[in-house]
Amino acid sequence: KVTVHQKSCPLFVPLAEEGVEWWEDEITIMVAKRYFSFFDNTGIDTLILGCTHYPLLKNSIRQTIGNDVCLVDSAYITAKQTKIMLEKSGLLKKSSSKGILEIYTSDSIERFMPMCNAILGMDCLNINKCDVGE
Structure with missing residues (x-):
């Protein structure tokens, strides 16, 4: 049995786009803690970073949710799938x-x-x- 929870994190995009100095800033960590308190007592084991901006905040997210939760990087998976599509189309250099x-x-x-x-x-x-x- 799989239980899926979803949580919108709209402030992550502007924090990611604000620049490198914000990716591990205490404000970013506070925002992550606020968002991820939603998952308290849910027993999640995997967190899918569902926006290509979110992996930029991976260290802050990891600090917030701990090491026992698997992080799935959607940006990496998107790039990997793009390569596969380019190969299939004969467009990969x-x-x-x-x-x-x-x-x-x-x-x-x-x-x-x-x-x-x-x-x-x-x-x-x-x-x-x-x-x-x-």
Whole structure:
């Protein structure tokens, strides 16, 4: 038997987007504690991070829920499935040479760059600002 509980965590998105310094901030941890008190006495063993922003807060979430709960990273699974779809469609680059990564953001480049570097684990040099209009 599986029991599923769901909890919306709308403040996680702006906290994740606010930047690297917020990902493990005491305010983020307080927000996580507030949200996850919902699961007190439920005996959850797995928590699915159901938004691709949430893994950025993984350390704060882990600190809040403890080590006994398995965290499922939806961003990783989404990337893995995208690779499978590209392979099936014949669109995955086959050569061993490096490709070019071009990134577009509606945020300021200076604000976005540290987040990009942290997320991708590399220096993001080719970042372009785009205006998405109103």
